[in-house]
Amino acid sequence: MPVIATRSRRRNAIAGGSMEAAAELGVLFGCHSGVCGKCATRVLSGLNNLSPPTEPETAMGLDAGCRLMCQCRINKGTVKLDLD
Secondary structure, eight states, X not given: OOEEEOSSOEEEOOTTEEGGGGGGGTOOOSSSSSSXXXXXXXXXXXXXXXXXXXXXXXXXXXXXXXXXTTTOEEOSSEEEEOOO
């Protein structure tokens, strides 16, 4: 089962599912459509366990290693986020 984690907390996620479980870890969500950037989060490890960046993420020009949590899906493994 995929896992979303921070340095101190973990939550199980559904394979192929959205990163909504990240909200339980403290990720703030706004528009849920990749426009506002409120959920931009640095991924510390497991970036390759996420779906490829979407067009809104690419257009936003995020720093390397950052993803919009509203736009990505967790496919497998553990994804560790920089929230702590």
